[in-house]
Amino acid sequence: MKNLCLLFHCIKKETSDYSQVNPSLYISLDEMDDLLGQLKNRGYEFTLPGKSKEHSSCSITFDDGYSNNILFLDLAKKYKIPFILFLSSYYSENQVPYIWDLMKFHKHNTWSFYKDDYYESLKSLSTNQKMDLMDDSHRPLTIDEIHALDAEDEFYLAPHTHTHQPFYGNFEERSDEEIHKNLKFLKQFKSLIETEFSFPCGISSSKKRKELKNKFERIYTVDGGTYNKDDRVINRISLTSPKYAGPLLDQIENQLKWIYKVKRWVTVARL
């Protein structure tokens, strides 16, 4: 059994009655509990990638910084799971919902996840538009909530850029500033681990990947697959709601297949 690193975005309670803008991002606590129990039964040990063994380690990560991630704490304690939250600071600092949720909510069909300017798009929204989606299902963590998580032994924070602008095309040159602003915000929390970095949208050019490998000990992608103990690039398995992509354990197994890697490579190459 190889080492696995899993990526989640949002969690919901079974009783949650919010209608999510991007429902495929949400995994329920029960679904997560089942998955973690199954992995534990298969002999996986929950660790951070920097502390993993030769095999059978499983790491749990979250990207972005949705407030609903707080719900994971009970499971983290139940299974003794140290987990990393890769947080994009603009949203917590300004208390604005994530731009991809807002754009979908306001039906901006022309907005491109990869190619548009996140900062300019956020500025172009009215205050009222920015107040939409500040419910518990969509809003980012507040600074107070991050401080509360900061006091928990299982919790670790790591950089994911400031506005979540993907390092793509002309925006590659903004990466230093994006990381600098992000780290400046994250430094107020003791759980920060500055050695890890997760790419916004999981993409980057090979040049940027190489450059950031020199800056961080480990960089995290969403390319699927497994990792070896001393790897500096951690290819994560991104999980989606079972309603859209089938049982979580099947999703993991599918992403271990070479065909998944080819498909993902083709998608990224087309961007």
Ligand SMILES: [Zn+2]
């Ligand atoms: Zn992200």
